[in-house]
Amino acid sequence: MHEMEITKVHAREVLDSRGNPTVEASVTVCNQYTASAIVPSGASTGKFEAVELRDAMLKQQDSVTDDTRVVWGKRYGGKGVLHAVKNVNTEISECLLGKNGLNQPLIDEMMIKLDGTENKSRLGANAILAVSMANARACAKALGLPLYRYLGGTNAKILPTPMMNILNGGVHAKNTIDFQEFMIMPVGADSFSDALRMGTEVYHSLKKILAKDGKATAVGDEGGFAPDLKDAFEVFDYLERAVGAAGYECGKDIVFAMDAAASELHEDNSGMYYFPGESEVLKRERGIDPANTKEGIYAGTEDTKRLGVIRTTEEMITLYEQLCNRYPIRSIEDGLDEEDWDGWKELTRRLGNRVQLVGDDLFVTNEKRLKQGITLGAANAILVKVNQIGTLTEAFNAVECAHRAGYRAVISHRSGESEDSTIADIAVALNAGQIKTGAPCRSDRVVKYNRLLRIEEDLSGMAFYRSPFI
Numbered sequence: 001m002h003e004m005e006i007t008k009v010h011a012r013e014v015l016d017s018r019g020n021p022t023v024e025a026s027v028t029v030c031n032q033y034t035a036s037a038i039v040p041s042g043a044s045t046g047k048f049e050a051v052e053l054r055d056a057m058l059k060q061q062d063s064v065t066d067d068t069r070v071v072w073g074k075r076y077g078g079k080g081v082l083h084a085v086k087n088v089n090t091e092i093s094e095c096l097l098g099k100n101g102l103n104q105p106l107i108d109e110m111m112i113k114l115d116g117t118e119n120k121s122r123l124g125a126n127a128i129l130a131v132s133m134a135n136a137r138a139c140a141k142a143l144g145l146p147l148y149r150y151l152g153g154t155n156a157k158i159l160p161t162p163m164m165n166i167l168n169g170g171v172h173a174k175n176t177i178d179f180q181e182f183m184i185m186p187v188g189a190d191s192f193s194d195a196l197r198m199g200t201e202v203y204h205s206l207k208k209i210l211a212k213d214g215k216a217t218a219v220g221d222e223g224g225f226a227p228d229l230k231d232a233f234e235v236f237d238y239l240e241r242a243v244g245a246a247g248y249e250c251g252k253d254i255v256f257a258m259d260a261a262a263s264e265l266h267e268d269n270s271g272m273y274y275f276p277g278e279s280e281v282l283k284r285e286r287g288i289d290p291a292n293t294k295e296g297i298y299a300g301t302e303d304t305k306r307l308g309v310i311r312t313t314e315e316m317i318t319l320y321e322q323l324c325n326r327y328p329i330r331s332i333e334d335g336l337d338e339e340d341w342d343g344w345k346e347l348t349r350r351l352g353n354r355v356q357l358v359g360d361d362l363f364v365t366n367e368k369r370l371k372q373g374i375t376l377g378a379a380n381a382i383l384v385k386v387n388q389i390g391t392l393t394e395a396f397n398a399v400e401c402a403h404r405a406g407y408r409a410v411i412s413h414r415s416g417e418s419e420d421s422t423i424a425d426i427a428v429a430l431n432a433g434q435i436k437t438g439a440p441c442r443s444d445r446v447v448k449y450n451r452l453l454r455i456e457e458d459l460s461g462m463a464f465y466r467s468p469f470i
Helices: 066-078 082-096 104-115 125-143 147-152 192-212 232-245 276-285 313-326 341-351 367-376 392-404 422-429 443-462
Strands: 006-015 021-029 033-038 161-168 181-185 255-259 272-275 308-311 329-333 356-359 381-384 408-412 434-436
Touching: 006 082, 006 125, 021 082, 021 125, 033 125, 066 082, 082 104, 082 125, 104 125, 104 392, 125 147, 125 392, 147 422, 161 192, 161 232, 181 192, 181 232, 181 329, 192 232, 192 443, 232 255, 232 313, 272 276, 272 313, 276 308, 308 313, 313 329, 313 341, 341 356, 341 367, 356 367, 356 408, 367 392, 381 392, 392 408, 408 422, 422 434, 422 443
Parallel strands: 161 434, 255 329, 329 356, 356 381, 381 408, 408 434
Antiparallel strands: 006 021, 021 033, 161 181, 181 255, 272 308
């Protein structure tokens, strides 16, 4: 088949894992084969991401009546996506009907041009991506191919090492941990199924240890536990205990990764990084009421004139060096602010030869920003979130660019997820070798792991699994 005519495009508003609305699109090709896709949503978002269109964002020039604008703007606290759905069911549908769905780059380019903005703010990246993913799924279904094979071809065979976020902080959990994600990577496994089992055993081991110590075992957005702990050192101490209790060896069977999400800690006015959780813990240790701003404590430079724990870029890099010297940390994501290019260069110079330094907010799955980082020597890996850029084609281009430059690529979920498992297929299709999709908990996370188990079985003896750090 050389033609797969798109005969229907339709979208609807559904809910994500946080109970917020998101866009689901269905695409039909050849009047016969229909497939759907759901767009995820992030809580920790970079300022350079493509725009997720929400109904509260509607302006006077949008093609809806004033009454509709008011009604839509109130639904779900303004987080509704009816306008994005409307854009799919009108403009995008009209643009794509009759086109060849097999030409994914052309389909994506047509939607980008139809939107006409740099960041997809007119139609919404959530509207465009839903159709982009659904189109690929429909064509794969029509050809009788699994999605990973349709997207990746005959050499798609590498099962990714999971980066399992088993302890949450930052905006993913209301606790005193300032860094956002602490992850385990089962690099010593012989297969993906073994890796999933190992990671899951450590996850349950951690739960028992936290409970025994009287710590909270409620989970955050991505399924990881969210206790109040003093700092990153105490977090990694717990992870080491969990790995040992599960019968594995740190640094050999299991290594660690973290997402600092430093842009969330960065203050533009001072250029410093403020740690509210550490500040609260330190104040309590010294008998200071955290709400009393008259009593000051300083941790960091003496001239910050700010209460609490504050670090400069230099102190952030030193902190990461201390952590990496003490624990088997192999990957640090968003260690510095998304606009601190000079800091990223220094971080890469000092740690890049032994640690994977991943740009998430720094690169936002955008090939232009990635090329800037490559030129400057900032970071050595890119996090790939398809909704950061808005189409499959652009995300794939970013991965290709990264691999050409010797950068690694990590395929990632978002904190607001769904039952959609597309990123599991993408990770295999691109032979990325790494996937971030949360803890082995909550159906919105586990659905990706289960999909990878099925892909491994489908590949039979051709499935390949190895540590990305070899």
